[in-house]
Amino acid sequence: MTRLFGLTLAACTVAVAAFAGSHANPALKGAVDARNAQMSMIGYHTGLLGGMAKGDVPYDAATATAAAENLAAAAAMNRAVLWIEGTEQGAVEGSRAKPEIWSDAAGFEEKAMMLEAATAAMVTAAGTDLDALRAAMGDVGASCGACHKAYRGPRN
């Protein structure tokens, strides 16, 4: 009974420490929230393009270009102030960043550059025609998936 209480107390202490840690440093929480906002921007604009690619929404070159421009801008955000150390999943509430983002920084950078290239190519493709947009979606989706598979943890 004493041992069980000790373990429970230890677990609670860990939980409280984790909670305090995630709230004590607003800079870390701010970076995680900003990354999540960046992902929302990427998701929204990819969704607009995907809707046209699938035929759910009529293709419109101007709208597709606008969406692709915003997607590319969100993908090309400077990572130095967003992916700061100490913001991995478990350390900061809302984060799903695997620690490999920092321990394998070169690999993460490679995946990020894949997304930058794919979304930059989408800007031209989206304004060309629906076939070009559809073809460009493959690389966008593949770069999202590759990075998430390697560097995103499970749902919180």
Place this chain on the structure above:
Amino acid sequence: MTRLFGLTLAACTVAVAAFAGSHANPALKGAVDARNAQMSMIGYHTGLLGGMAKGDVPYDAATATAAAENLAAAAAMNRAVLWIEGTEQGAVEGSRAKPEIWSDAAGFEEKAMMLEAATAAMVTAAGTDLDALRAAMGDVGASCGACHKAYRGPRN
């Protein structure tokens, strides 16, 4: 009593219609969420620069430049796919957009261009020195405030 019931029923119908409206069109809700994400990105990076301007965080040219680049990129997002009609406060959950954004489109565009210019100037200023960063913060803050005063509704 009948009249009161009638009014209450009418009020409920309006409330239900508003609720259904805000959920029935995921495209409108998506645009509002994306705008809120954009505002989060703007707020985060302005906060980083503001922290340096106030002396809460030591000035660092590389970090300031990275923050300013992301701020400028977020401010320059193509508005055509974000500020779509039918997404004003009251019509879509989470929106604080005043209807004047659409009824006074030229005025809104002017304010948006003020922010684009101020944040573009910040990219150069942030990498120069702390005095330049501080001087550039004035225009950034003024453009945020001017747009919010004219085109943002009260807290939901």
